[in-house]
Every structure is written in C-alpha cells, then in structure tokens.
Amino acid sequence: MISIERIYGVVLRHLRLFTEINRMIWTFYWPLLDMFLFGFGSMWLNRNGTTTTGATMMLAGVVFWQIVNRASVEASVNLLEEIWALNMLNLFATSLKLIEWIIAIFILAFIMCSIVMLYCTLAAYIIYGSPLIFMLHKMIPFLFVLFIAGLWLGFFGAALVMYYGARVQWIPWMLGWLFAPFCSALYPISVLPPWAQKYVWFLPMTPAFEGIRTVIETGVINTHYLVISFAMASCYCSASLLLLAYLFHASKQRGFARLTAD
Amino acid sequence: MSVLRVERLTKTFSSGSWLPWNKKEPFTAVNNVSFVLERGEILGFLGVNGAGKTTTIEMLLGTLTPTSGSIEYFGKDFIKHRSEIMQKVTFASAYVRLPSRLTVWQNLDIFARLYNVSHADRLERITRFLKLFDMWEMRDTATGSLSAGQMTRVMLAKAFIPYPEVILLDEPTASLDPDIAQEVRSFVLQQKEERGISILFTSHNMHEVTQVCDRTLVLQKGTIIADSTPWELAASVASVTVRLTMADGLKRTIEYAQQKELPFKLIEREILIEIDEDNIAELLTALAHLGVRYSQISIDKPTLEDYFMNLTQRKDKEVT
Numbered sequence A: 001m002i003s004i005e006r007i008y009g010v011v012l013r014h015l016r017l018f019t020e021i022n023r024m025i026w027t028f029y030w031p032l033l034d035m036f037l038f039g040f041g042s043m044w045l046n047r048n049g050t051t052t053t054g055a056t057m058m059l060a061g062v063v064f065w066q067i068v069n070r071a072s073v074e075a076s077v078n079l080l081e082e083i084w085a086l087n088m089l090n091l092f093a094t095s096l097k098l099i100e101w102i103i104a105i106f107i108l109a110f111i112m113c114s115i116v117m118l119y120c121t122l123a124a125y126i127i128y129g130s131p132l133i134f135m136l137h138k139m140i141p142f143l144f145v146l147f148i149a150g151l152w153l154g155f156f157g158a159a160l161v162m163y164y165g166a167r168v169q170w171i172p173w174m175l176g177w178l179f180a181p182f183c184s185a186l187y188p189i190s191v192l193p194p195w196a197q198k199y200v201w202f203l204p205m206t207p208a209f210e211g212i213r214t215v216i217e218t219g220v221i222n223t224h225y226l227v228i229s230f231a232m233a234s235c236y237c238s239a240s241l242l243l244l245a246y247l248f249h250a251s252k253q254r255g256f257a258r259l260t261a262d
Numbered sequence B: 001m002s003v004l005r006v007e008r009l010t011k012t013f014s015s016g017s018w019l020p021w022n023k024k025e026p027f028t029a030v031n032n033v034s035f036v037l038e039r040g041e042i043l044g045f046l047g048v049n050g051a052g053k054t055t056t057i058e059m060l061l062g063t064l065t066p067t068s069g070s071i072e073y074f075g076k077d078f079i080k081h082r083s084e085i086m087q088k089v090t091f092a093s094a095y096v097r098l099p100s101r102l103t104v105w106q107n108l109d110i111f112a113r114l115y116n117v118s119h120a121d122r123l124e125r126i127t128r129f130l131k132l133f134d135m136w137e138m139r140d141t142a143t144g145s146l147s148a149g150q151m152t153r154v155m156l157a158k159a160f161i162p163y164p165e166v167i168l169l170d171e172p173t174a175s176l177d178p179d180i181a182q183e184v185r186s187f188v189l190q191q192k193e194e195r196g197i198s199i200l201f202t203s204h205n206m207h208e209v210t211q212v213c214d215r216t217l218v219l220q221k222g223t224i225i226a227d228s229t230p231w232e233l234a235a236s237v238a239s240v241t242v243r244l245t246m247a248d249g250l251k252r253t254i255e256y257a258q259q260k261e262l263p264f265k266l267i268e269r270e271i272l273i274e275i276d277e278d279n280i281a282e283l284l285t286a287l288a289h290l291g292v293r294y295s296q297i298s299i300d301k302p303t304l305e306d307y308f309m310n311l312t313q314r315k316d317k318e319v320t
Helices: A004-015 A021-047 A052-084 A088-092 A098-128 A132-168 A171-178 A194-202 A205-218 A223-254 A256-260 B053-061 B082-086 B104-114 B119-132 B148-160 B178-195 B206-212 B230-235 B250-259 B277-289 B304-319
Strands: B002-013 B027-038 B042-046 B068-073 B089-093 B166-170 B198-202 B215-220 B223-228 B239-248 B264-267 B270-276 B293-300
Touching (some): A004 A098, A004 B104, A021 A052, A052 A088, A052 A098, A052 A171, A052 A205, A052 A256, A088 A256, A098 A132, A098 A223, A132 A171, A132 A205, A132 A223, A132 A256, A194 A205, A256 B053, B002 B053, B002 B198, B027 B053, B027 B068, B027 B198, B042 B206, B053 B166, B053 B198, B104 B119, B104 B148, B119 B148, B148 B166, B206 B230, B206 B304, B223 B230, B230 B304, B239 B250, B239 B277, B250 B264, B270 B277, B277 B293
Parallel strands (some): B042 B198, B042 B215, B089 B166, B166 B198
Antiparallel strands (some): B002 B027, B002 B068, B215 B223, B239 B270
C-alpha cells in the first residue's frame, strides 16, 4: 500500500532545502535572467516592426519553457541530491517504494513549477507590462502538458542517473534545454529549416507551444493541439517511468553503493 | 523463534561492461551463505575487509539483489513483502551519511516519517534518543558539520527511533571515543533486554563482539567459516601465549623453541612463546633444566582476536 507519510517525508526532505542559496538561484535568478535576455530582445523586435502579439509570444515561450526545464530538473536533480549526499542506501533501505518516491517527485516538481510560473508571469507583467498572467487560466491545459513533457525528460535523466550514478550527473542539466531550439518555444515552426519541421511534431512541446500561441492570438483553445500534445507527453512520460523502474531494478543487481563513484 | 532466515545466499557480480573487450571475470562476493537470527539475539558478523559482510547486509536491506538464495524475515519472503518487512527492520552504518545540509532534527524527523512514526511519537522519540546519545544540543546543527562520532550517534538514533524488531548495525562504534562506544554497547544490550530486538552486528573490534554478541559468524571470501559463541570460538584456539621476562638464558630459550618448532616472538627482554595449554608444564620444566631464569611469567589465554587471526591465516594458507 502506498503511504502518504512516506511520500510527505520525501517531499519535506527536498522542500527543506528550498531556502538554500543554490535552490533560490535555480528558482529565481536563472528564469529572471532568461526573461531579461529574451524580453529585451522581443522589445527590440517589437520596435522594428514585429507586432505586440509577436513580442508577447516570444516572452510566453521564455516563461513557459521554464516549466519544461524546471520539471525536468526537479525529477532528475533530486535523485542526484541523494547520490551526492551518500543517502541512497539510507533512503531505499527503508520501506519507501519507488512509486512513492516518484509521486513525491511529481508533487515537488508541481510545486516548484507553479512557483516559477507565477513568479515569471508576474515579473513579465512588472517589467514589460506583458498580459500573460491574465491569460494563464486559458493556458492551464497546455501548461500541464508542458509539465508532463518536462517530467518525461526529467524521469529519463533520473533513469540514467539511477543506473550510472554520478558519472552522468551532467545529463540532467543538459536535458532541460535539449529540445528548446526545436519545439518552437520561442518562434513558430515555420522558422525552422524544412527538414526539421517534419520531425519537431514528434515532440509533445511543439503542439503545446503552438496551442499557447493560438490562445494568445485568438483567445481560443485549440483542442487538436491539446489532445495531440497531451497524448504524446503522457506516452513519453510513461515510457520514461518504465525505463526508470527497469533501471532501478537493474541498478539493484549491482548495488547502490557504486552510484557515488564519479 | 527466528526473525531472519537466510538460505544459500549468493551474490556474483558479472562484468560491469557491455563492451566485449572490457569484460572482466565474474566475482562471487557472497557464496552460499546460510544462517538464522533468533528473536532477541545479537549476532556478530566478523570478517576482514572484502569478506562479504557489507554485500550481505546490502542484500538483507534489499538494496542489492541476490544472484540466488532466499531471505525470510518473520517467516515472510523478503522479495515479496519487502516494504511491509522494512517497517520493522532498520539499519545504521558508520560509512553511510545523511543529507548534510539538513539539521539533525530535520533528518531524524524525515526518517521517522519514512517509517510511518506518528507525530506525537516522533517528537517524543527524537527528543529521547538525542538526549540519550548526548546530541540534544546539536539538534539544530546541519549534519554536514558533525564530527564522524557525532554522525554515528545520529545514525544510531535514526535506527532506533522507529522501534524496529531487527536492526542491522554495520560497525556502529567505528570512529567513536571509547567512552561513547562503551555507552553505545551498553545501550544496545539494554535495548535487547528491554525490547527483545534482534541485531546483526558487524565490527572489527573483537573485544566489542565478545562483549555484545551472543553468537558470531565468521565470513571469509564470501563463505561462512565459523558459527559459534565468541567464547567457544576463542576457546577453540588450543594454544596459549607464555610470556617470559628473561633474567638469564634468552639464547637457550630461543634454541629450545626452535628445536621444538614452537612459534615465538621477541620484544626486548621478553619472549612470547605460543604453545598448547597442555604442554606448559613440559616447557617450564625443560627451561628449568636448561638453567634459564626469568623475572616474570604470565600466561595469556586466547581471545576472539587470536581465534580470528588464527583462522584467517590458516584459510589463507589453504587457499594458496
């Protein structure tokens, strides 16, 4: 049986680190830096003939990509935290089940993504007067898809960390931004080279960002984009979880003690 | 009644690489190990580094999958009922750490939650065990700032807070000051008496094993080579050490020992001769006939450490 107390224990273990300087930098500094960088870029485009909606779209791409990146990092870096802290053996020598750890990470990622998203949209309004914060309620389904897509990448990274340990600690940081250039987060698909345009539709983030752009432009939720992106994100995330479960058991064949070896 | 039954437990590590040119010979770390831990028993697990103690403990915790064999806790198969069983089994090791940036209290609170200890019990037990292990003043200190000895005490508190029925203690007193180590040993014995906890106890300290353990398993190269009480194991070493502080006749004594092929060691004016207990009288008579004079004589009875050294050396010879 799944234990709420054990799940809460894992959530608490990571939340108690939230006020640390490195966590604060992850949560607040880097997203703000991205927003300054791309936000002023979009203002410049705005002055040079691009529509206000176009500038808002670019800013939306920057803000909402944070969800993908944050969910991805939460899912994989929290596992790395256990390895760095030499805590893997302690943690999984309790009655904690892998499914409980996964649920805890899902909750943590959801909390962190919610904080980051609200902070970023508020900052976008304060700095650029962007109306994104007032459109959030219409975008929630797409934002949830982006969250699931982030977990897909994160759990894939966690699976590799679970088997290869600290040797692959660079992967989680890389995965968060791996597909950013190809899934039309910051620009429409038509900007990509023709060969790439065919393949980017296999990424769940692509229809999600197209759907977000439609909401900004027309105020209407495109259910076609929503269903496709949700179906893909769910399938990919499930595949990542299966890989994580498989590599968890494969890792137990060799023991968790070796995971700390760099 | 047994709380833990291990049958023919084996762990073989295969090559760590998929690449054919990087293949290594499979290595058997634990080979056909079988034993039983009774309720309220403290079972010592002895062995030199690499003997397979830690590998066995990892399998008993479920963090390492055995190649073959079975583990049963409380009559239930460990693989099928792992989560349920681990509610009653805890672990502490001097070589594993807790998240360093969390405080002592935060860490213990989280681990108590992982064992489903209720809010009121958490408060009461964490307070009690921190005071017991003289760590109350350090409750708000980050565990990363603790000394090795303090960390060991926190790990012990972590292991006892859920009120387990079985505890696996991997060298629990390593890096503790002698007085604290003695307190820990007394505490372990007290917990056994009061709550009937069963403990698997690994240590390099033979004196400690003799003091604490009811029974001892000796592991060498992944195999159990002895299973008995510490006293029986020590008594099984037939030879004693006769220690003579020489006044006159050291050379004659050495010649006698060499002639009789008795192992001996020289420490300044002292000669230590290993001899079967039954032959002490014969040795002393012979030395008297040779005109040897000594100012002091003592006879050291064998300890568990002697047994351990004796056995491991003998097995090494057999292997080579």
